Amino acid sequence: MAMILGAEDANDWFYKGEGAANLVLGYCGSSPALLGKVLRVEKIQKGATRSAEECEVLTVHEKLVWAAIGELVESTSKKVIQQAFVTTVLNPLLGTEHMDAGMYVSVSSEFLKIIEKNVHNKRPAWRVDAAEIDLRCDSALLMSDHSIFPSGASKEGSCISVEIKPKCGFLPCSDFISEANAIKKSVTRFRMHQFLKLHKKEVSQLSEYDPLDLFSGSVERINLAIRSLYATPQNNFRIFSNGFLIYGGLGGGMDSIECEAKKLQEMKKAAEDRTKVLIRRDFGIQLDNFLELVSEAIFKSGMLNQLLATQKLDAIDIEGAIHAYYNVIGQHCLVCESLDDASLLHRYSLLHSLSLEESLKIVREYLTATTAKDCSLMISFRPKEGGDLTSNCISLRSSNQHFEYKANYIDMDIKPLEKMVYHYKLDQKIVKFYVENRENGGSPCDFDGGAENIQI
Ligand SMILES: [Zn+2]
Known part of the structure; x- marks a missing residue:
């Protein structure tokens, strides 16, 4: 320093x-x-x-989990731990x-x-x-x-950025997922969570976004995902002009359920109109072309491939990892205790017979994957005027314009170990709610909270 x-x-x-x-x-x-x-x-x-x-330093059990990564464990303050997590855990993966x-x-x-x-x-x-x-x-x-280019600060109206929270981009296929929750293998977590969020009035409508499209590796499907994010941004999509927010979830603003549906539609339309005008004024292109540009940058950067591989470190799902968690903290497994299905208990007993080292690895990889499922991407663009087209350039076929881009992962925070119990409960609750209410589009009237009653 x-x-x-x-x-x-x-x-x-x-x-x-x-x-x-x-x-x-x-x-x-x-x-x-x-x-x-x-x-x-x-x-x-x-x-x-x-x-x-x-x-707020690592707990005794967290030190066990991250012991293989010496620098992290030696860290004495939360901020140093966070920085060490990026350099020693995430950089080798991403x-x-x-x-x-x-x-x-x-x-x-x-x-x-x-x-x-x-x-x-x-x-x-x-x-x-x-x-x-x-x-x-x-x-x-x-x-x-990450929302401007280094020289962009002095050049008015030259940089537009998008922030995308992609969420989990794969369907789990773990053998430890109970038969009652088998729906997890065919419907994305994002989609199921939308139903519960709608019910809890945290969102005003179901998102059209499908993470599997964004992570598909197909530019057409990525484009579809970006258009869906634009249509229902919630807290998954934001647009900035020279670092200032011009479109997307403002946390209780545009997507607040407090507003009546008609008012909400009017606000949404106004935000879209304003965004179209700003993008045309600052950037010289139509909104449609801008969304195409975002899709091309994601496709070309290939950065979602690494992110997906990191997310997939969660190989046995929280329904498996929670048992390794109890091994690590050395406590009786409260999940197994609440089960009376002999075949499931047998499967989970395999996890409880793992060595401490194996359990620590499962938990460590689960926590790392959770960071990758919860992070955001920031992609910034500026028009490219003359010169050679570098590898970080995109040419828009529709308007024959060239743009330079840069892309970064943001919000790569280390997740607390103790949160695994919360993750498990939330997962059960989301799936239970979805299974019971998928027919009526997520607007039930008698949901009792489900997994909140699980005694762990
Ligand atoms: Zn167990």
Whole structure:
């Protein structure tokens, strides 16, 4: 961490956005090393104490799971663990071309204090009420801004990006899936979850998107997937113009069920019209051509092939992996305890007779696959003016224009081991709900919550 950001640097950073845990700053200064970068600054819940955060290192059992990856286990803070997870676990699987682990830089408390003051009025009020910059942090994560090109910052209206959350791209075929849940082998998890989400009013309509199309390796099917994502973006699809969100789920905004269906349709139409105008104005192409461009970039980059292979590390499904989980934590298996099917119990007893090493491998691969199922892709485009067409270029047949693209995986967070119990319960609940309600399109009136009653 050779770089140190002090009070004199603070005014070169501007508010770009924030999530639950971090605030993201863009750079407007003149240092070549920082142009095209963003700085992720940690936040702290209002009223929380730092000591609670400091406890967020690997648990005893997580250290067992990741013991084979020395660097991870030695990490003493959550942020260092996250960075080590990318470099030691994910990079060997996904390559380094589309991954960015970022770099920690030192920040002074004066730097953070000035930032806190500067961004205050830019932050949404509810975010300000919930959390503030953690002034006791002495470092922040410097990463490439994946929604712009490095030189795009100085060139107005030149870069459009899409963020896609692809979800799980294969159907499981594990022998450990119970007969009652056999539907999992023929209907995607995404599709089944849509039914439950509709019922719980988390979405306003069933998504048209099918992850199997996106991961198919066929440019026609990828195109179909992108058009479906555009039609029902939910939180799976967003479009940015020069780093600013112009289309897609805003978390309780466009896809909020609170609105009446008619109002929702009107909002959706307005968002689509505005997006069409912006893409034509900033980019000189029609929306249709833009969606074609996105599909071509996904096809050409081939990055989903590696992502799919990583997702498939979940080889025996959560219905198998949960038993290895109980082996790892050294506790009596609560799933087996609640079963009375002799043939299933026999199958699961095979898992309980595995060595600790074998169980750890299953759990480690399950957790890695879960990260790959939950990450997003950010693909950015800018018009290519003259010069040779490089490997990162796409020519649009329909308009004879050329575009440069770059693609990155984002949100590659390490998943907590203890979440496996939640995953198991949610999986059972999703399947049960789908099986019972698929005939009526996911709008039942007497669902009792199903797997919530499972005693684990
Ligand atoms: Zn078991």
